Amino acid sequence: MTPLHSIAxxxxxxxxxxxxxxxxxxxxxxxHPGTALRAYLVGWLFWLSFPIGATVLLLIHALTGGRWGEAVRPVLAPVALTMPLAALASLPVLIGAHAIYGWSEPEELRSAVVHFYMNVPGFIARSVVVLVLWSLLALLAARRRPSPLIAGIGLIVYGVTVSFSVTDWAMSVQEKWFSTLFPAIIAISQILAAIGLATLFHPADEDGESTGDLAGLLIAGLLGVTYLGFMQAIVMWAGNVPEKVAWYLPRIAGGWRVVLILAFGLGAALPFLALIMEPVRQSPFWTRLAAFAVLVGLMLHTLWLVAPTFVDVPAWLLALAVAAPGLLWLGALGLALPFRAEKPASPMEARHG
Structure with a gap:
């Protein structure tokens, strides 16, 4: 019995x-409607990572094959099928965009060069298109394994749409700030979130081979997010452009500095150092513990990326906004999409990329 059985x-x-x-x-x-909506955006962005990340992993496995995908498909498929629910959960963000984003104010629109792109109707239209496409990809990937051609097209669609969506939903909360690496950081974080969830909930195999595969994927995801995060910081700090550097100032001061240290130490450095040891990689218990630490780190990282811009949002409201959609999502997953105790395919049955 895995932890997902307890939820089911x-x-x-x-x-x-x-x-x-x-x-x-x-x-x-x-x-305080505006404050609550800004807090909700942070929670929604974090929990959105799981269904879309699971969808991307299913598409990757359909394209490349491999033992790891066979082992975690019973977890990833039901998680991906909750993508339409995550899309519906965006309604407060879309309806309340004027209260969340500073660029929605008329006086800002008149003075901004990008007002033809950053406006509420365009924001809603782009968001709806992206969420519909992601929901269709999730249904396609979860119900049956798509062909390599379809999977490749799906990954291209995701790669394009995640850039638009991250720019709209997360990057634009800070006016006059832009980073070409930011969408990539969020995209890899979404994939890493799904890897962490799959590692935490997948049925343990007898020989520990799939556990070792997932540990390797966790290491790769951690390296990707950490590397891109450091590169973004170095490039912007070296460029010394006030609008770019200003994004970091509240994030390296006060309580947010502590959040950053915890996100890196607990969610990246500690799991990485543990997972590079072979006994840990072969142990389902320790690998799951490392995956749990990664997920906690990703939650803190999401808070650190988005929430410092919202200076009026208290910590307790952020905690409530993260807990509410997450518990509803987990409950819906357990109620409507119970865990299917499928045995992972044997190495001879799994396709290797």
């Missing part, structure tokens, strides 16, 4: 906690 066995408890957190978030929104 008690989905109503998880949904109940999610509804309780959601009520608290709604009550906060009645008094």
């Amino acid at each position: 066995d008690r989905p109503r408890w998880v949904l109940g906690l999610g509804l309780l957190c959601s009520v608290g978030l709604v009550v906060a929104g009645l008094f």
Whole structure:
């Protein structure tokens, strides 16, 4: 029995906690709607990573094959099928865009060169197109394994749309700031989130081979996110452009400095140092523990990337906004898409890339 069985066995408890957190978030929104919406954006962006990341992993496996994909498909498929729910969860962000993004103010639109692109109707239209495409890709990848050609096209679609979506949803919260590496950081973080979830919930194999494969994928994802994050910081700091450097100033001061240290230390450095040791990679328990640390680190990293711009959002509201959609998503996953205890294919049955 894996941890996902526990969620499938008690989905109503998880949904109940999610509804309780959601009520608290709604009550906060009645008094401070803009603040609550900004907090909700952060939580939604984090939990969106799992269904779209699972979809991308399924497409990658359809293209390359391999033992690792056979082992985690029973986890990734139901997670990917929640992508339409994640798309519906974007409604507060789309409806309340004017309260979240500074560029939506008329006076800003008149003075900005990019006002033809950054406007609320265009933002909503692009978001709907992206979320519909991602939902279709998820349904295609999860219900049956697509052909390599279809999987390749799907990955190209994701690569293009993730750039637009990250620019709209996350990067534009900070006015006059832009980074070409930022969409790549978010994209790899989404894939890493799905790898971490699959590692945490996949059925342990007897020989530990798929566990070792997933540990290797965790290492690769950690290196990708960390490398791109450092490169972005070095390039912007060396460029010494005030608008670029200003993005980092609140993120390396006060409590956000602590969040950054925890995200890197707990969510990247510690799991990496553990996973490079072969006994850890071959142990389902320790690999799952490392995956859990990675997921906690990704949550802190998402907070650090987006939330410091919202100086009016208190920490307790951010915690509530992360918990509410997450618990509802986990409860829906356990209720509507229970874990299917499928045995991973044997090495002879799995296709190797």
